[in-house]
Amino acid sequence: MNDAALKLSNVKRSFRQGRVELEVLRGVDLAIRPGEIVALVGPSGTGKSTLLQISGLLEKPTSGEVLIAGTSAGTLSDDKRTALRRLHLGFVYQYHHLLPEFSALENVVLPQMIAGTGKGEAAKRATRLLEGMGLADRIKHRPAELSGGEQQRVAICRALANSPRLLLADEPTGNLDPHTSDHVFAAFLRLVREEGLAALIATHNPDLAARMDRTVSLSEGRLRESVPAE
Numbered sequence: 001m002n003d004a005a006l007k008l009s010n011v012k013r014s015f016r017q018g019r020v021e022l023e024v025l026r027g028v029d030l031a032i033r034p035g036e037i038v039a040l041v042g043p044s045g046t047g048k049s050t051l052l053q054i055s056g057l058l059e060k061p062t063s064g065e066v067l068i069a070g071t072s073a074g075t076l077s078d079d080k081r082t083a084l085r086r087l088h089l090g091f092v093y094q095y096h097h098l099l100p101e102f103s104a105l106e107n108v109v110l111p112q113m114i115a116g117t118g119k120g121e122a123a124k125r126a127t128r129l130l131e132g133m134g135l136a137d138r139i140k141h142r143p144a145e146l147s148g149g150e151q152q153r154v155a156i157c158r159a160l161a162n163s164p165r166l167l168l169a170d171e172p173t174g175n176l177d178p179h180t181s182d183h184v185f186a187a188f189l190r191l192v193r194e195e196g197l198a199a200l201i202a203t204h205n206p207d208l209a210a211r212m213d214r215t216v217s218l219s220e221g222r223l224r225e226s227v228p229a230e
C-alpha cells in the first residue's frame with residue numbers, strides 16, 4: 001500500500017467577498033505518507049482551516065486535485081465523497097462537539113454503529129480507545145460532567161473510532177490551558193502513533209508543532225516545508 005494518505009496537487013481556493021476575489025490558496029501541493037504526522041502552521045487568516053476543510057472533503061477546491069488514499073475526490077458524486085470521508089477520515093476541532101445527552105462511551109460507540117459496526121464490538125473498541133486516553137473511570141460520564149481536557153480526549157477517541165487512515169485536526173488543544181493542552185496533546189500523539197495514522201494538524205503552538213514528524217507552513221497562499229531551527 002504505497003498510496004499517500006493525502007495528496008494535494010495544485011489546489012487553489014478563492015472566495016468572493018463583495019467585489020473582491022480573495023485568493024486564499026494559490027496552488028498548494030502536499031503529500032502525507034501513511035503514519036506520518038504533519039504540523040500545519042501559518043499566521044491567522046492564511047487559510048489553514050480552508051486547507052483542512054478541502055483535505056477533509058468538506059469543501060471543494062476552485063481547482064486542483066485531492067486524493068485520499070489514492071482515490072481522487074474531484075469527480076465523485078456527493079454520496080461517494082461522503083462514503084470516502086466516512087471510510088478514511090477523522091476530524092478533531094478546537095471545540096469538542098460531543099453529543100451532550102450521551103455518555104463518553106456512547107459518543108465513541110455511535111459513529112461506529114452508524115458505520116455498521118455491531119454494538120458489542122463498537123463498545124469494545126470505544127472502551128479501549130478511552131482507556132488509552134486515560135479515561136477508564138470516566139466512560140459513563142456525560143460531557144457536562146467532564147473537564148475541558150477530558151471532553152477533548154473523548155472527542156479525539158470519537159475521531160479515531162472508525163479507524164480512519166487520515167486524521168485532520170484544527171487546533172485540537174487550542175481551547176485548553178497550556179498545562180492541560182500539553183497533556184492532552186501527548187496522549188493524542190501517542191494514540192495516533194499507536195494506530196499508525198497519518199495526520200495533518202493545524203496549530204499556532206510551536207512546541208506542539210516541534211513534536212510532529214515535520215512542519216509545513218502556509219503563507220500567501222502557498223505551502224512551504226519548514227526547516228527546523230538548529
Ligand SMILES: Nc1ncnc2c1ncn2[C@@H]1O[C@H](COP(=O)(O)OP(=O)(O)OP(=O)(O)O)[C@@H](O)[C@H]1O
Nearest residue numbers: 015016017024042043044045046047048049050051
Ligand atoms: N466561506 C468563506 N467565504 C468567504 N471568505 C472565507 C470563507 N472561508 C474562509 N474565508 C476567508 O479565507 C481566509 C482564510 O480563512 P481560514 O479560516 O482558512 O484561515 P486560518 O489560517 O485557518 O485562520 P485562523 O488561524 O485564524 O483559524 C480568511 O480571510 C477568511 O475570511
